Amino acid sequence: MSNLSNVSSTLTLQGFDLSPESVIPALVFATLSYVIIIFCNLLLLITIILNKNLHEPMYLLLLNLPINDMLGSTALFPHLIKELLWDTRTIQFSTCVTQAFFIHVYATGAVFILTAMAYDRYVAICRPMRYNSIMNNSHLMKIISLVWLTNIIMIAVLFILLLRLPRCRSLLTHTYCDNPSLLQLVCVNTAVNNIYGLITVAVCQVTVGLILFTYLQILIACFKNKGSDSRNKAIQTCTTHLIVFIIFECLGLFAIISYRLTDISPYLRKFSSMVALILPPTLNPIIYGLRTKEIRTKALAFFKQRFYQNLT
Structure with a gap:
């Protein structure tokens, strides 16, 4: 009890030992990565918002991805x-919890948003005649609201369960704050937290299964399509999306599993966790946004317009 009452509100991060x-x-590298991520995602965000021609279900769903990244x-x-x-390797407990909360919102949100985008592409390619009736404004707003509300509620419950537990340690064995590393500061039974954490992971993996199934149906429909140009374009797009998503999923799963493997190198855990948070936000605006012809054309037109305005 003495340890529980005297624990400091300032936590110590293990850091990188560079x-x-x-x-x-x-x-x-960290500064450039952050600048590139913000620039690319802002560019994608502004391009979609300022061009009314892009205010379609596919792009409005895509709009959520740069916000989340x-x-x-x-x-x-x-x-x-x-x-x-x-x-410095110190961080206030409240700041640490806030950081961990938004990192988890990001990770879960990425899966949910990509699921919604995969559903949209499935309807567009496999049910093209019913696309406009299914993906109307009302249904689109329900999907977006469901994605964010489910995400925030799930993560909020995760951290409510965490904050109810007393702490007796102040050393975080990680380079940033997340739920597993914060749980390691607790010296009481965390069975409820572990079970709920596994439930959230299971829910995310179900959505991963839906994404893979959806893209499989899209690829089957593409192979059945007699138009070779549209088929090749759709296959190339789906393949690229799948590769990026599988990389994100493998890195995220490894980061989760690494906490439960005692023999794994801490440096490998740190590296995989950092890559899982740096690589997807860097690739997403390029793969899902700027490689799309309509968005790329509008983005280039936007820069040309600004350039000529500055000249005049």
């Missing part, structure tokens, strides 16, 4: 850059 020569390259990156990078810049 050599002095590696700090500057790591700082430059910037949310997760902003939860991670500012504190990471501060840690590298000032060589």
Whole structure:
């Protein structure tokens, strides 16, 4: 009880244990990564918002992806850059919980948003005659609301269960805050938290199964399509989306499983966790957005217009 009552509100992060020569390259890499993520996702966001021609179900669903990516990156990078810049490894408990909450919202939200986008593509390709009637504005708003409400409620319950438990430790064995590392600070039974955490992972894996099944149906429909150009374009798009999604899923699953493997290298755990938070927000606006001809054309037109305005 004495340990529980005297635990500090300031937590200590394990950090990267970088050599002095590696700090500057790591700082430059983290800063550039954050700038690139924010720039690419803002570009995608602004392009969709400012062009009424892109106010269609596919692009309005896509709009949620850069919002989610910037949310997760902003939860991670500012504190990471501060840690590298000032060589500080401390963080307030309230700040740590806030960071962990938004990182989990990002991770779960990415899966839910990609599920909604896969459903939209399924209806467009496999049920083209009914697309406009199914993906109307009312149904679209229900999908977007369901994605965000389900995500926020699931993660809120996860952290409500966490905050009810007393802490007796203040050392986080990780480079950033998340639910598993915060649970390691608790010295009482965490069975309820572990069970609920596994339930949230199971729900996410069910949606992953839906995404894979949906893209499988899309690929089957594409192979049945007699138009070779549209078929090849759809297959290329689906294949690219699947590769990016599988990379994200494998990295996320490894990060989750690594907490339950005692023999795994802590450096490998740190590396995989960081890559899982850096790679998808960097690739998503390029793969899902700027590689799409309509968005790329509008984005280039936007920059040309701004350029000519500055000249005049």
